Amino acid sequence: MKLDISSLGNAIVDVQFSIEEDFVSKLEKMSIPKGSMTLIEAEEQSNLIKLLMAEYGNSKLSCGGAATNSIVAASNFGSKCHFSCRVKNDDLGIFYLEDLGKNNVLHSNRVSESDLSTGQSVIMVTPDAERTMCTYLGVSNLLSNDDLNKSAIKDSQYLFLEGYLVASESALEACFEASKVAKASGTKIAISLSAEAIINAFRDQMNSLIKQGCDILFCNESEARAFSQCEDVLEAEKSLREVSSQNLITLGKDGSRIWDGSKTETIKGFEAKAIDTNGAGDIFAGSVLHKICEGKDLKTAAKFGCYAASKQVEKFGPRLTESEYRKIKEEFS
Template structure:
């Protein structure tokens, strides 16, 4: 039976501020490099004043949103559930989803009071990204933001690991999984960030529950979650939690488990400018591939290529002409 949507995503809605910073910036401003850190609004606004002249881009973001928008840009049909506030950034966020062709639970004149979440994405000269996030309205993301009919009408449910620290977020994940399973919708999950596994491992295990159909993680997340010290050990242990999975390994490519076989996927060597959104792009492109009749191996090849292009520029998105070029190169 044909479904209305290829992927239904749920995750945090934050407006991303892409910022270029120096290597000395982190020590000078007491920022822990390479991690996503949750902060209070006052602290974030203080740092935003420091970097305001170095802002490169501003766009509707959040990890799963980046993936969903990438899928939509490739031609996929997507729905995204999230929460923003009735402020300027909230309206900006809704417009961003609409312009990308993504359906959403958000209605401009029915947005909640409060402040829309923001993420300062600080990119250092080595292309590593460091995030300072104030969740704002999305910290209260809950089952109320779910649209059951849209979940049921999707091929895949895609869940963002950044929701795991929130009790209401975990409840929403479990309810979304329940609806998906009742309607034959495959469940996919991204661990999203090593910090989500390192500091919220019990909560992550709670939402993984009796397993998922498809898991996305990087090598550090895989080892942290499975208490192993090598990717070889981690990939064996992950078979207990996911029917199929992908472990991304940066310049070393990716390891795909298709349910039967481990498949090594080569990377596309590029000069990295900004690694922001590389994992998000990988998930979105991969989901596009598997929901359009392609194998896991060829979907991973598409995801690897798309990610290599996105890290060679600033920001987590590709332009339309770049997207078409990637699809043509990999799928012909």
């Protein structure tokens, strides 16, 4: 079966809270900067959830993970997608795999009997729509070559890798193997830098991943600066061109800057009443890859990505409903 996109990534269930600005000071005392993604251990996360529950009550539970959010968006727009991940044989793991199926994402994942639980991310959204994430990778941190579906990679137009995977030695090896399979079969490779904190903490690993081959690179401004180690965005853009055939830098409400291999162009953003930026970059990447797989040029794909992201930030949570994805596709067309 011919596929559009094959991906591997962390299987993370999001536990989302709306918090007030004054709670940020408590987070900072725990070395959790506002707007960041921080990796934490299970006990730390459990204590944080208890604190949030006491302060704000019930949370919203949803399936997340950066690459998964992108693949779910692409699938709902009409792309044929496959996703490889690792979950535990627990309630959250079963919930996660069932959710992939509901979104028409193919998978061949086995549930793990490890002592580690399915990964979770506590996502806290302040009134200014900024999201702060504290993630426990759990069994997802054990993602390895054993979880790859090489046939799916060979049969796809694109292999999509999330930068978060460089935090795990075995997951990074899986990325290397997936890239090797992709290059041997003519499958193009797209990579997301994922988070500034990941780039800074795992710089050598991130560089080694991208050196395996990168046709399209996704990042935001802070990630571009961190990766290039240049404060000037224009200099950062030059650095990205050296490691990828094409790249896209998201600019929040201002849209994105794209390099199509020959020229740089700014794609204007769309007006939105943002309440939650969680998942905006994910839907952007999924939307861009969907349009490229349809045969559209990078500029058109980036416009669609910006439009989809403008709709995502108006909703609470990292994903939209099936009808909302469909409406975006119809309106853009």
